[in-house]
Amino acid sequence: xxxxxxxxxxxxxxxxxxxxxxxxxxxxxxxxxxxxxxxxxxxxxxxxxxxxxxxxxxxxxxxxxxxxxxxxxxxxxxxxxxxxxxxxxxxxxxxxxxxxxxxxxxxxxxxxxxxxxxxxxxxxxxxxxxxxxxxxxxxxxxxxxxxxxxxxxxxxxxxxxxxxxxxxxxxxxxxxxxxxxxxxxxxxxxxxxxxxxxxxxxxxxxxxxxxxxxxxxxxxxxxxxxxxxxxxxxxxxxxxxxxxxxxxxxxxxxxxxxxxxxxxxxxxxxxxxxxxxxxxxxxxxxxxxxxxxxxxxxxxxxxxxxxxxxxxxxxxxxxxxxxxxxxxxxxxxxxxxxxxxxxxxxxxxxxxxxxxxxxxxxxxxxxxxxxxxxxxxxxxxxxxxxxxxxxxxxxxxxxxxxxxxxxxxxxxxxxxxxxxxxxxxxxxxxxxxxxx
Amino acid sequence: xxxxxxxxxxxxxxxxxxxxxxxxxxxxxxxxxxxxxxxxxxxxxxxxxxxxxxxxxxxxxxxxxxxxxxxxxxxxxxxxxxxxxxxxxxxxxxxxxxxxxxxxxxxxxxxxxxxxxxxxxxxxxxxxxxxxxxxxxxxxxxxxxxxxxxxxxxxxxxxxxxxxxxxxxxxxxxxxxxxxxxxxxxxxxxxxxxxxxxxxxxxxxxxxxxxxxxxxxxxxxxxxxxxxxxxxxxxxxxxxxxxxxxxxxxxxxxxxxxxxxxxxxxxxxxxxxxxxxxxxxxxxxxxxx
Numbered sequence: 001x002x003x004x005x006x007x008x009x010x011x012x013x014x015x016x017x018x019x020x021x022x023x024x025x026x027x028x029x030x031x032x033x034x035x036x037x038x039x040x041x042x043x044x045x046x047x048x049x050x051x052x053x054x055x056x057x058x059x060x061x062x063x064x065x066x067x068x069x070x071x072x073x074x075x076x077x078x079x080x081x082x083x084x085x086x087x088x089x090x091x092x093x094x095x096x097x098x099x100x101x102x103x104x105x106x107x108x109x110x111x112x113x114x115x116x117x118x119x120x121x122x123x124x125x126x127x128x129x130x131x132x133x134x135x136x137x138x139x140x141x142x143x144x145x146x147x148x149x150x151x152x153x154x155x156x157x158x159x160x161x162x163x164x165x166x167x168x169x170x171x172x173x174x175x176x177x178x179x180x181x182x183x184x185x186x187x188x189x190x191x192x193x194x195x196x197x198x199x200x201x202x203x204x205x206x207x208x209x210x211x212x213x214x215x216x217x218x219x220x221x222x223x224x225x226x227x228x229x230x231x232x233x234x235x236x237x238x239x240x241x242x243x244x245x246x247x248x249x250x251x252x253x254x255x256x257x258x259x260x261x262x263x264x265x266x267x268x269x270x271x272x273x274x275x276x277x278x279x280x281x282x283x284x285x286x287x288x289x290x291x292x293x294x295x296x297x298x299x300x301x302x303x304x305x306x307x308x309x310x311x312x313x314x315x316x317x318x319x320x321x322x323x324x325x326x327x328x329x330x331x332x333x334x335x336x337x338x339x340x341x342x343x344x345x346x347x348x349x350x351x352x353x354x355x356x357x358x359x360x361x362x363x364x365x366x367x368x369x370x371x372x373x374x375x376x377x378x379x380x381x382x383x384x385x386x387x388x389x390x391x392x393x394x395x396x397x398x399x400x401x402x403x404x405x406x407x408x409x410x411x412x413x414x415x416x417x418x419x420x421x422x423x424x425x426x427x428x429x430x431x432x433x434x435x436x
Numbered sequence: 437x438x439x440x441x442x443x444x445x446x447x448x449x450x451x452x453x454x455x456x457x458x459x460x461x462x463x464x465x466x467x468x469x470x471x472x473x474x475x476x477x478x479x480x481x482x483x484x485x486x487x488x489x490x491x492x493x494x495x496x497x498x499x500x501x502x503x504x505x506x507x508x509x510x511x512x513x514x515x516x517x518x519x520x521x522x523x524x525x526x527x528x529x530x531x532x533x534x535x536x537x538x539x540x541x542x543x544x545x546x547x548x549x550x551x552x553x554x555x556x557x558x559x560x561x562x563x564x565x566x567x568x569x570x571x572x573x574x575x576x577x578x579x580x581x582x583x584x585x586x587x588x589x590x591x592x593x594x595x596x597x598x599x600x601x602x603x604x605x606x607x608x609x610x611x612x613x614x615x616x617x618x619x620x621x622x623x624x625x626x627x628x629x630x631x632x633x634x635x636x637x638x639x640x641x642x643x644x645x646x647x648x649x650x651x652x653x654x655x656x657x658x659x660x661x662x663x664x665x666x667x668x669x670x671x672x673x674x675x676x677x678x679x680x681x682x683x684x685x686x687x688x689x690x691x692x693x694x695x696x697x698x699x700x701x702x703x704x705x706x707x708x709x710x711x712x713x714x715x716x717x718x719x720x721x722x723x724x725x
Binding site: 089092093095096112116117197198199254256258260261264273402404405406409410412418419427434435 | 581
């Protein structure tokens with residue numbers, strides 16, 4: 001082999017390798033200004049981990065942060081953005097690499113080693129919150145119980161229901177199946193269920209059926225699973241998986257949509273690729289921004305006997321690193337961010353959150369989808385019919401670390417017919433044992 | 437030992453020390469630390485960790501998730517080693533001409549290589565969606581990414597597409613280094629184009645084949661980013677989860693970093709062994725020239 005040829009080959013290899021090493025990097029942090037004007041003396045900089053979705057845009061975060069830093073000019077905030085909606089996974093990476101943020105949002109406390117790494121809020125600091133023990137772990141609250149989300153609601157297209165001859169939202173499970181049959185007969189896909197890189201859109205039908213088949217009978221089921229006194233392979237949980245599998249088996253869930261990520265799943269529903277969309281209450285924000293907001297309705301996933309039931313969870317707020325260099329500033333920022341009236345209003349309008357703050361009422365100018373979703377929740381609260389939302393719990397009542405992706409995988413296997421419900425349940429028990 | 441030899445060793449040491457130090461700090465030390473972790477049940481969120489000996493390695497032998505990931509990795513590697521090599525060679529032969537037209541095509545084929553794998557993944561995810569352009573053009577309703585029997589091959593196709601340009605450029609460099617005298621001599625001896633390629637060109641491309649094969653092998657074994665963005669290891673449990681993907685999921689999602697370290701060490705051994713075997717076989721072919 002000649003020197004010339006060797007040199008050419010080596011140079012090509014080096015050039016390509018160098019390029020490959022550099023092109024995949026994306027910046028994840030963007031400093032956010034702390035208000036206009038010159039920096040005040042003794043300004044303390046804290047980092048704040050956020051995440052972006054179609055509802056929670058960079059502008060949303062920047063303006064929310066600015067409102068607080070305008071109020072407290074002694075605090076400067078460096079905004080961090082999780083590369084995907086899996087902010088818990090990203091927070092873990094930051095923690096293990098010594099870059100744990102001072103403040104973070106909606107990171108699962110149970111997954112992050114709350115007792116060692118997160119500040120436990122004192123009861124007197126939680127006086128403004130409606131559910132001050134929301135998401136507690138061993139009696140300690142690490143995440144501000146700032147808002148409630150109902151997960152899932154069933155959003156539907158009124159026009160598609162009408163076309164299929166479905167005259168009213170289903171009130172019983174039998175009526176839901178009947179609606180599915182009518183929609184399918186008219187050539188419409190009854191349910192939009194996605195997955196893709198986030199995978200969580202796949203789990204929403206299961207969250208609903210676990211509520212109706214498991215949590216309704218035993219609200220503390222997950223705590224019991226943690227204690228080992230129940231199993232996924234128990235008949236009720238298998239039945240929850242069976243109901244999801246049956247929907248797919250009947251062709252009411254389009255298996256092809258499992259490759260759609262969250263944003264694409266939402267678009268598929270808004271574009272009429274399916275008539276019903278099991279999704280968390282945050283969808284109401286997108287629904288209200290869409291051109292078809294008046295065509296959207298919402299109902300709770302029905303129980304077999306038609307009794308009211310709605311899964312939901314209160315938590316989801318900010319957390320503070322217990323080891324923050326500026327702990328007081330981080331706490332002050334977190335509480336101010338969470339209790340700021342404009343921020344709460346924006347969280348309602350942008351992400352359709354139900355702030356769980358004493359004395360707070362949502363703005364009057366919210367859209368019809370939010371109002372319908374909020375009313376549905378209020379009705380179920382009055383009927384004492386709210387249960388926890390399976391796989392969305394974040395406190396001591398949550399899935400153990402590492403189990404959430406396994407649940408997503410299991411429900412996808414059931415939808416795809418790769419696993420029978422009993423096999424998927426057994427898989428979850430095996431994975432639980434491995435993870436615990 | 438003469439003073440000259442000592443001086444030469446000292447010279448060698450001075451020049452080699454920086455490189456050795458970097459290699460020690462950033463390659464050997466992390467491997468040693470990982471191996472240490474692999475002998476424990478280290479979980480950063482559930483201290484303290486305990487020494488468990490080789491139990492993690494024993495568990496891997498019966499861990500269905502790991503064994504599935506191994507199978508997925510082997511299939512993906514086979515696709516990524518074979519497809520870009522074969523197609524890349526064919527394209528390189530077609531583009532082994534002078535002129536702006538051929539130069540433009542070379543650049544075109546190389547563009548995907550310099551694109552971020554995340555960008556490539558996002559674009560292909562949209563194109564292969566149920567209602568994406570691929571199904572639209574073909575008039576089909578194929579679940580390229582949602583059918584667990586197809587998703588892995590779709591991923592292999594996407595990664596092969598991205599790496600194709602690398603193989604094309606390396607083969608082109610190899611082709612342009614084939615002496616014209618040899619080609620002319622073979623032609624004078626009556627060899628046709630096919631015979632000239634088999635007897636002259638192909639043997640002379642042995643070094644390029646070595647580079648392409650080893651680089652593709654390592655790329656495929658380390659595959660993570662495309663999978664994370666396109667399928668997240670699914671659909672379902674592990675249908676597209678490679679060892680690298682499972683290592684990261686186990687280490688950073690399930691927090692079982694001791695166990696994940698054992699997986700990583702096994703992966704390192706497999707990559708090293710596969711690369712060594714491939715290099716040995718391909719180098720032997722080069723020496724035989």
